[in-house]
Amino acid sequence: MAKAIPSRSENYSEWYNELVKKADLAENSAVRGCMVIKPYGYSIWEKMQRALDDMFKETGHTNAYFPLFIPKSYLSKEASHVEGFAKECAVVTHYRLKNAEDGSGVIVDPEAKLEEELIVRPTSETVIWSTYKNWIQSYRDLPLLINQWANVVRWEMRTRLFLRTAEFLWQEGHTAHATAEEAIEETNQMLEVYARFAEEWMAVPVIRGAKTANERFAGANETLCIEAMMQDGKALQAGTSHFLGQNFAKAFDVQFLNKSNQQEYVWGTSWGVSTRLMGALVMAHSDDAGLVLPPKLAPIQVVIVPICKNEEQLAQLTDRIKPVIQALKKLGISVKFDDSDNNKPGWKFAEYELRGVPVRLAMGMRDFENNTVEVARRDLKTKETVSFDGIVEHIQNLLVDIQETIYKKALQFREENTFRVDTYAEFKEQIEKGGFIMAHWDGTSETEEAIKEETKATIRCIPLNAEEEDGVCIYTGKPSRKRVVFARAY
Template sequence: MSKGLPKRSENYSEWYNELVKKADLAENSAVRGCMIIKPYGYSIWEKMQRALDDMFKETGHSNAYFPLFIPKSFLSKEASHVEGFAKECAVITHYRLKNDPNGGGVIVDPEAKLEEELIVRPTSETVIWSTYKNWIQSYRDLPLLINQWANVVRWEMRTRIFLRTSEFLWQEGHTAHSSRKEAEEETAQMLDVYATFAEEWMAVPVIKGKKTANERFAGAEETLCIEAMMQDGKALQAGTSHFLGQNFAKAFDVKFQDKSGSLEYVWGTSWGVSTRLMGALVMAHSDDLGLVLPPKLAPIQVVIVPIFKGDEQLDQISEKINPILKELRSKGVSVKFDKDDQSRPGWKFAEYELKGVPLRVAIGMRDLESNTVEVARRDTLTKEVVSIEGISDYLVDMLDKIQANIYKKAFDFRASNTYEVNSWEEFCVKIEEGGFLLAHWDGTSETEDKIKDETKATIRCLPFDVADEPGVCVYTGKPSERRVIFARAY
């Protein structure tokens, strides 16, 4: 199954594109720039959704749904917001089609022009804040903690499955608060939720930090982010949380009566992650044989492959395996017993390697006689002969070890590809090699733009875990208060 998969070291981009397709995660659709997420890929997204949704609800949030279409006038109300998204918007101008009287098929009915054009949502701040005006009157209505699972459209010229498509799936949280402090705390809390999910579920180590003004979300006062390193040394923004201040409340006149009876504008946040996380999962862990999936997100955590000839041998193996299947499922393990007799065991082994199944168990008649099975780990490609007695507990424990090992491998890779640089010459050499560069920056947008133009590197964040350390800007030599993280990014 992995035959024909390019090597990461030779063409990382082609390796990624081919792996996504060969592992049955997704494929390009008939609509340019859009993707079809196939059942195996969608089952991973479902696990992501389930875990994140539980975390959102644990922090007091509720799900709702808002319209796909946004009146064009809504986007005009917050100036920086419309400026940030104007070039990516898909616009609906008519509401009806008709048959071409000249026999040219279906055409737009020129009589069906909308009085006001509608925007297919690129993000939902405007339509949600127009709704919040009706929902919020008093401090008793706050905080309002809402999340939406939805699809959005941001018109893209250059697309790549999961990483950048014209339509993608995501969640977007939108909250309203009675004080600046509470909204800022919410912004930080949700960033922590994303970081916990990335590290504990995806096994992807992330750096938490703050975006520069250049990289800030359009309409926000502050944007916090988590940044991950892929195996080619590039950065991927894995999640963002935005402190909106009172910008959208003022744009849509959303006020509340405080305890003293005064009218005040509410304070807002928004935050989101998308199917881009699927791309991160592939690029952070997988190898030249296929996917390497952390057990917590693997659709199949354990596959058991019987090696048999004829129904009689299969029946004997099944009799031994069925109680194990029941026990594993009772422990919450997703397990598959592949009894298909149309494919040879070797083909199956390669297929499950390609699809990133964390543990593969093989059992034949000799194993049955010796009361053992062969267990193969996907993360290390090692095999071990194990007694059938107590095998369920062994496999559960091994899944935990694989989860931890995949995280450690990614963490060590990031650590070995993160560098402190102190001169422009060193910066230019290291950025070509890939990785995260900790370098001083003079704090100006002008310098940030020049570095991006000359090297294609952007400031990924001002990391929270790097202490202030006065120095001089790596580009201008001007005073700098702290180091920031530069990298080339997806």
């Protein structure tokens, strides 16, 4: 049979780690803290990239690429930014190796020390804003709407595949605007792009919110985020969009001549999502049998397994199936016809279940004679016998239904695991059970830190659509007008 994985109830963390490896998404590399994204996993990331890239271009953005290395002095220019990333930076100090005199191998050439150390990018605000200084002179150069697909390095000591690695893949948008209002509108627009992608493509419901001052991106005036709930009740930040104000423009002297012929600093934003979304996709939907992939992101949406005893039967089944495969592909549906003879059908069924293929068709000679086909859906683990006539339309409708069903299930789970509490005693009891907690907070960083220290719970966000409600902070008893989302998080 296909490779077994631990159950979620036994050990959720181990279930996740083993599933990522056994479903061939990724594996640990020879470099500590880094991962190898395997072809099946990368195919999912490519689908994510394609969908997001189309959304970015629909909103007027274009792609560019900026250097991997950032001069150390650039990070010094924006004080809160360097403070936020200093502990995670990988630093290049030399530019050459040489053979050791004792023949033991290569060593760093002490004579090849860089005049100024280079930082392997943890994020690109500094190098991009130093470039924008040359690109922006007039209001006619604005808005500047740029995105880049890249890798970044943030030195992590405790790593987990996709969720937290020293190197990861992402996209980072960096835009410049003539007014604060335009930049704020951009910040909100890109948050909505992320939310729409999470819900419509990943089938993951998210809460749109603002980060507290403690959790804000280093160097931003405001950070907006989308927060998702995983099946263990923990939160996962699935995307962020930052209003940078004029902080980086002032740090790198990026000014423009406005319509009144006056020099003015531009207003900036940045926003990004990463391969962490792969971890969210796995943890939000999958089960003890393997991946459950929403059809829009599944590398293989339909797998067809012929069941036959000899080459003659296989030829008959293949002839019957070929027009269906062609029709599905014309509709943009990815299909795999698995006629390999190295594994039995039962093994194949388990393997494609492990890999999260949304729809499986099986056809034997009895089906051939009855003009039927067995259709199995991965999300509900149900099977039905369907007439071969009209099977293309049936599959088309089924994929839409699976996408919607996966989303509704995740939404129902979040709703059932979101709790309103009014006392700190209730809060401490519930946080041990998991889930999102809607509670009043007095708005101070001191209270936020105290709760985090005592319970390991953080304020995930202040919901953007939250209604004002008179209450008192669960920790201090001070007045509060709005509930915020607390949770333990990845």
